Amino acid sequence: xxxxxxxxxxxxxxxxxxxxxxxxxxxxxxxxxxxxxxxxxxxxxxxxxxxxxxxxxxxxxxxxxxxxxxxxxxxxxxxxxxxxxxxxxxxxxxxxxxxxxxxxxxxxxxxxxxxxxxxxxxxxxxxxxxxxxxxxxxxxxxxxxxxxxxxxxxxxxxxxxxxxxxxxxxxxxxxxxxxxxxxxxxxxxxxxxxxxxxxxxxxxxxxxxxxxxxxxxxxxxxxxxxxxxxxxxxxxxxxxxxxxxxxxxxxxxxxxxxxxxxxxxxxxxxxxxxxxxxxxxxxxxxxxxxxxxxxxxxxxxxxxxxxxxxxxxxxxxxxxxxxxxxxxxxxxxxxxxxxxxxxxxxxxxxxxxxxxxxxxxxxxxxxxxxxxxxxxxxxxxxxxxxxxxxxxxxxxxxxxxxxxxxxxxxxxxxxxxxxxxxxxxxxxxxxxxxxxxxxxxxxxxxxxxxxxxxxxxxxxxxxxxxxxx
Numbered sequence: 001x002x003x004x005x006x007x008x009x010x011x012x013x014x015x016x017x018x019x020x021x022x023x024x025x026x027x028x029x030x031x032x033x034x035x036x037x038x039x040x041x042x043x044x045x046x047x048x049x050x051x052x053x054x055x056x057x058x059x060x061x062x063x064x065x066x067x068x069x070x071x072x073x074x075x076x077x078x079x080x081x082x083x084x085x086x087x088x089x090x091x092x093x094x095x096x097x098x099x100x101x102x103x104x105x106x107x108x109x110x111x112x113x114x115x116x117x118x119x120x121x122x123x124x125x126x127x128x129x130x131x132x133x134x135x136x137x138x139x140x141x142x143x144x145x146x147x148x149x150x151x152x153x154x155x156x157x158x159x160x161x162x163x164x165x166x167x168x169x170x171x172x173x174x175x176x177x178x179x180x181x182x183x184x185x186x187x188x189x190x191x192x193x194x195x196x197x198x199x200x201x202x203x204x205x206x207x208x209x210x211x212x213x214x215x216x217x218x219x220x221x222x223x224x225x226x227x228x229x230x231x232x233x234x235x236x237x238x239x240x241x242x243x244x245x246x247x248x249x250x251x252x253x254x255x256x257x258x259x260x261x262x263x264x265x266x267x268x269x270x271x272x273x274x275x276x277x278x279x280x281x282x283x284x285x286x287x288x289x290x291x292x293x294x295x296x297x298x299x300x301x302x303x304x305x306x307x308x309x310x311x312x313x314x315x316x317x318x319x320x321x322x323x324x325x326x327x328x329x330x331x332x333x334x335x336x337x338x339x340x341x342x343x344x345x346x347x348x349x350x351x352x353x354x355x356x357x358x359x360x361x362x363x364x365x366x367x368x369x370x371x372x373x374x375x376x377x378x379x380x381x382x383x384x385x386x387x388x389x390x391x392x393x394x395x396x397x398x399x400x401x402x403x404x405x406x407x408x409x410x411x412x413x414x415x416x417x418x419x420x421x422x423x424x425x426x427x428x429x430x431x432x433x434x435x436x437x438x439x440x441x442x443x444x445x446x447x448x449x450x451x452x453x454x455x456x457x458x459x460x461x462x463x464x465x466x467x468x469x
Contacts (some may be wrong), residue, residue, distance in 0.1 A: 001272075007033045012096040013058055020092055021249025023272040023299040026051035026320065028205045033058055036179065041200035043193055044181040051319060053089050056149050056179050061094040063147060063177075064122045070144040073101075073123040074172070076165060078155040080105030080127055086151065087125040099123065104140075106130045114139050128156065128164035135171065145172045153182035153189050162188055169196045215312075215332035218366040219342040219352060226368070227315055227343050228259060228433045233369045234341065235265065235293070239381060240311035242286065244304075245295045246327050248316035255433050256315060257295040267293035298323050304330060314342035317351060321358035341366065382419050 001014055003024045009017075025033070028046050035042055036059035046052050056075075064072045075090075077083045080103075087103035094101070102121035104113055106129055113130075117139055124131070124140060134140035148169065150156070156165060169178070178197050182189055193200065222230055231245065245260075247253040250271040257269030268282045268291045285291040287306050296304075298318060309331045318324045324342075331338025342363065344352050356363055389395065405414055 003030070008037060009033070009058060010062060013061060013093060016093050016095050017054075017058075019095070021251060021297075022054070023250070023297060026055075028052050028203060029055045029058070031203045031205075032056070035201045035203070036060075036177070037062060039063075039177055041177060041197040042179045043185075043197065043200045043202045044179070044205070045185055045203070046181060046183065046205040052181050053086055053151075054093065056151075056181065057086075057090045057093050060123065060147055060149065061090065061097060061099050064099050066098040066122075069120050071122065071124050071140060071142060072145060073147045073149070074131070074142065074145050074168070075101075075123065075125040075149040075151055076128055076131070076156065076161075076168065077125060077151045078127070078159050078161065080107055082152065083125045083127055087123075090123060090125065101125055104130050104134065106133075110134075128161040128168060131168060132164055135168070142168070142172045145176055147177045147179070148172055149179045149181070150192075151181050153180050153192070154184045154186060157186065157188055162192065165192065166195075213332075214336065215328050215338045215340050217328065217340045217342075217361060217363045219344045219363050220366050220368050221344050221346060221349070222368055224345060225433075228256065230343070230368055231256075231313060231315060232260075232263060232265075234313065237369055238311060238339070241292065242289070242306065242309045243293050243311040243313060244309055244327075244330050245293060245313045245315050246318070247295060247297060248319070250297060252316060253295050253297055259433055260293060260295070265293055266291050267295060269295040271297040272299050298326065306330070307333060308336075309333070310336075310338055312338065312340040314340070317342060317344055317348050321355045324355045325359060386419070 001018055001023070004014055004017055004022065007025065007030070028044060029051050032042060032044060032052070032055040036056065042056075044052055044055065060073050060075075075083075075086055077086055083103045083105045087101045090099075090101035100119075100121045101123035102113075102116055102119075102125070104124055104126035106127055110130075110133065113134070114137075117134070126134075131140065135142070150165065153165075156162065178200075180189070180193055180197060180200070220230065235243070245256060245267075247256055250273050253269040253271045257267050260267035268285065270279050270282050274282075282291065282294070283304070283306075286294045295315075312328050312331045314324070314327060318327060328338075328340035331340060342352070352363065
């Protein structure tokens with residue numbers, strides 16, 4: 001969190017960011033937050049999932065006064081889904097302050113919204129049409145608004161909201177701070193910026209258009225509570241020599257790494273809260289093959305260069321395309337092929353498509369493996385080990401006992417019993433993984449709505465190593 005602290009953010013918000021699993025600012029946060037804290041207008045041209053909600057949300061909450069009674073901040077979004085997501089993200093950022101954000105959108109009972117407005121939220125996150133309804137009714141007044149954020153301006157333009165936006169901005173004070181975020185900058189958006197923004201700073205964050213040619217990329221659509229079981233099955237079936245499992249937050253990394261160890265896997269986790277000496281020790285074990293599964297956050301794995309990583313598993317979808325490219329680039333190195341497999345919740349599919357557009361690579365869907373697939377993988381590994389032992393020889397000491405057994409029973413039954421005994425069927429104590437829905441994944445480009453975490457006890461799956469892709 002040191003880089004966030006260096007931006008001049010208050011301790012209450014730093015505490016909230018730590019709770020949310022943020023480790024360090026994204027580029028648009030790093031560049032945008034200081035500019036906004038100075039009070040300047042801003043044009044942010046940023047692609048999907050660059051973390052811009054926190055980029056404007058942190059300064060917005062910092063600058064809003066705690067006393068209720070007037071709307072001090074307005075965020076305009078193109079859709080009600082995005083309005084809900086942004087409002088919840090702002091409330092998470094401000095969870096240790098007295099600042100509250102309220103989503104206002106069409107399709108919800110307006111009387112319910114009027115009742116909520118009587119609790120005097122300092123920030124309104126709204127779709128333009130419904131905000132105009134409240135302005136006409138006099139239930140929302142904007143004369144005291146100090147900051148206006150236009151989120152996904154190009155989407156609002158495409159949906160025909162440009163005139164509403166102009167009228168809303170004309171109602172607010174000329175002394176307001178105005179922020180405009182847009183993935184593209186068509187002429188009407190440029191005209192809007194020239195008319196309503198005063199000497200704005202321009203920040204342009206473009207996702208890197210990079211593809212990893214030697215990495216085979218797949219995804220599985222599953223719900224969050226299935227992830228750990230499916231990961232275990234994949235490890236059993238694919239038998240990676242060295243693999244990295246990426247989690248979104250430090251808490252997730254701790255839970256997954258501990259759960260894997262309880263199942264009998266050789267795994268360790270690294271994230272930003274570990275001391276440098278501990279991280280170095282874990283990485284040394286991973287490079288030397290003492291540990292063959294590394295569970296990591298994006299920040300902890302940055303700059304990681306370990307040869308021989310055959311598989312990358314995205315336990316959680318990364319927040320932006322650049323992080324995805326960074327993750328899968330940990331395999332397929334030095335001319336060797338690699339496999340990257342991403343777990344995707346149904347609501348994240350649009351974000352996955354934005355990653356495909358950035359990387360210019362189709363990510364192929366893969367069916368979820370069954371328990372039978374995992375058992376078959378175990379059997380294949382056992383046969384492989386047995387054949388390797390035959391090739392190595394050095395088993396003369398056992399031949400006499402083998403010949404005695406063959407006089408008592410047929411060879412097929414004897415070999416089948418040996419395979420059954422040699423196949424590892426681990427029955428470990430059940431482990432708990434916290435269900436974690438995405439926090440910063442978007443539909444139109446905002447932050448995905450979080451929900452309360454639930455404790456999930458996954459089923460037991462056998463530990464095994466088998467065939468590889």
